[in-house]
Amino acid sequence: MSDRVLVSTRKGLFTVDRRKLDQWEIARTSFLGDNVSLALADPRDGAWYAALDHGHFGVKLHRSEDQGATWTEIAVPTYPEAPEGHVEKDWMGREVPWKLIRIWALEAGPASRPGELWAGTLPGGLFRSKDRGATWELLRGLWDHPDRIRWSGGGADYAGLHSICIDPRNPDWMAVGVSTGGVWFTRDAGATWECRGEGLRADYVPPGQAQDPVLQDVHRLAQSQVEPTTFWIQHHNGIFVTRDEARHWEELKEAGPSIFGFPVVTHPKEPATAWFVPAIKDERRIPVGGSVAVTRTRDGGRTFDTLREGLPQVHAYDLVYRHALAIDGSGDRLAFGSTTGNLWVTEDGGDRWHAVAGHLPPIYAVTFVP
Amino acid sequence: MAHLVFTGNLQRHVPCPPGEYPGTCVAEVLEAAFRERPMARGYVLDEHGALRHHMVVFVDGTAVSDRKRLGDPVGPGAEVYVMQALSGG
Numbered sequence A: 001m002s003d004r005v006l007v008s009t010r011k012g013l014f015t016v017d018r019r020k021l022d023q024w025e026i027a028r029t030s031f032l033g034d035n036v037s038l039a040l041a042d043p044r045d046g047a048w049y050a051a052l053d054h055g056h057f058g059v060k061l062h063r064s065e066d067q068g069a070t071w072t073e074i075a076v077p078t079y080p081e082a083p084e085g086h087v088e089k090d091w092m093g094r095e096v097p098w099k100l101i102r103i104w105a106l107e108a109g110p111a112s113r114p115g116e117l118w119a120g121t122l123p124g125g126l127f128r129s130k131d132r133g134a135t136w137e138l139l140r141g142l143w144d145h146p147d148r149i150r151w152s153g154g155g156a157d158y159a160g161l162h163s164i165c166i167d168p169r170n171p172d173w174m175a176v177g178v179s180t181g182g183v184w185f186t187r188d189a190g191a192t193w194e195c196r197g198e199g200l201r202a203d204y205v206p207p208g209q210a211q212d213p214v215l216q217d218v219h220r221l222a223q224s225q226v227e228p229t230t231f232w233i234q235h236h237n238g239i240f241v242t243r244d245e246a247r248h249w250e251e252l253k254e255a256g257p258s259i260f261g262f263p264v265v266t267h268p269k270e271p272a273t274a275w276f277v278p279a280i281k282d283e284r285r286i287p288v289g290g291s292v293a294v295t296r297t298r299d300g301g302r303t304f305d306t307l308r309e310g311l312p313q314v315h316a317y318d319l320v321y322r323h324a325l326a327i328d329g330s331g332d333r334l335a336f337g338s339t340t341g342n343l344w345v346t347e348d349g350g351d352r353w354h355a356v357a358g359h360l361p362p363i364y365a366v367t368f369v370p
Numbered sequence B: 001m002a003h004l005v006f007t008g009n010l011q012r013h014v015p016c017p018p019g020e021y022p023g024t025c026v027a028e029v030l031e032a033a034f035r036e037r038p039m040a041r042g043y044v045l046d047e048h049g050a051l052r053h054h055m056v057v058f059v060d061g062t063a064v065s066d067r068k069r070l071g072d073p074v075g076p077g078a079e080v081y082v083m084q085a086l087s088g089g
Helices: A145-150 B026-035 B038-044
Strands: A004-009 A012-020 A023-030 A036-041 A047-055 A058-062 A073-076 A102-108 A117-122 A125-129 A160-166 A174-179 A182-186 A217-224 A231-235 A240-243 A249-251 A260-266 A274-279 A293-299 A306-307 A325-327 A334-337 A343-346 A353-357 A364-368 B003-006 B019-021 B055-060 B079-084
Touching: A004 A047, A004 A334, A004 A343, A012 A036, A012 A249, A012 A353, A023 A353, A036 A102, A036 A364, A036 B055, A047 A102, A058 A102, A125 A160, A160 A217, A174 A217, A182 A217, A231 A260, A260 A325, A325 A364, A334 A364, B003 B026, B019 B026, B026 B038, B026 B055, B026 B079
Parallel strands: A217 A260, B003 B079
Antiparallel strands: A004 A012, A004 A036, A004 A364, A012 A023, A036 A047, A047 A058, A058 A073, A102 A117, A117 A125, A117 A160, A160 A174, A174 A182, A217 A231, A231 A240, A240 A249, A260 A274, A274 A293, A293 A306, A325 A334, A334 A343, A343 A353, B003 B019, B055 B079
16 A cells, blocks of 8 residues: 655645555645646656646756655657648647647556656657656657647647556557547557547537547546556546457446546556546536535446545535546555645545645646555 | 846756856857756757747847747847746746
């Protein structure tokens, strides 16, 4: 079980430690006042990574070797110069810069490849580092795919690659999720890619294009580590699950208060178990009825529990972003944080929640330290 | 030599005290400073060497017009200020 959570917020990175049951405390603050968009705790060597967006000064990456006591700035992924005269426009007709706008995914590589890191970015890039972030390379196989120009902004102005799933069977097999751009699979370490979206549905495009796999707004993608052919999606239009590696996606139309939301996590040992945080769909983006809830399925999506104990049920307007729900290696402990600076943890899979903090800055991402 | 001053808000991330640097255009003056302080480059310029969207450089009180190649001329004794644009909030 993990006793430590990293909370990335609009105004800094917070390290939250468990003292005992229902007693989690902020143990350290880092980058106070700075916009921390994402953090990663590498289970292989214990290093921590924090992605910062300074606005005027751009996107930065820092690494800590001592659990956040000190940080060193390292390289960020950089885009190649666009070919002379090349003007790229996305599916919506908007110009796409070949420049780093945001780091939107950070994942450690497999144990067999120490030092390997992966980053997903806006606009729509997938980058690999083989040296703990000292250098990065853009995976041209995906960037140069002819369908990439059909991606477009979902929650941001540009398409963003937010989910990176490295297959536990073979580290050359990967799946990535893009908002908006669907789910992409590679079996050759990123040289070639295939978009698989049969069964997904996009209500926000004309009806004739609703089934186009490249136009799917995947909010978050999660792969089972024990049954890697199973993936869960929280999509703009609902919740989907596949058990055959995305040859077909099944839509789950009943899932408690709402099928809309941003995050999803799946149990590390039980592929049929997954959690979501529902909200009123896209035009409003607040909890249903002003009541914060987490939904959980334990039977592959046939039924959902709506978990409310310990969560505010009156006039609560917390929205939970796609990286702000996390699960630890045991599957018992989860944590989530909201745009209004609330942080909750559970130690029993969500049956009961404990409020850790109520006045944090807007929370972008939450992750357990292994 | 030009007198180069970086915005005080940058100092929290990368110390960049004012200094005298050679160069006949903005790019040359900045390059001279970045040779001394390479970490500062990415805070002012993007990965292609253009001025970041919400940064601005003044030469003797006038904002530079060439934000991509930084070719605006810098005369002897010029004052060059690297500031944050108000557009960034």
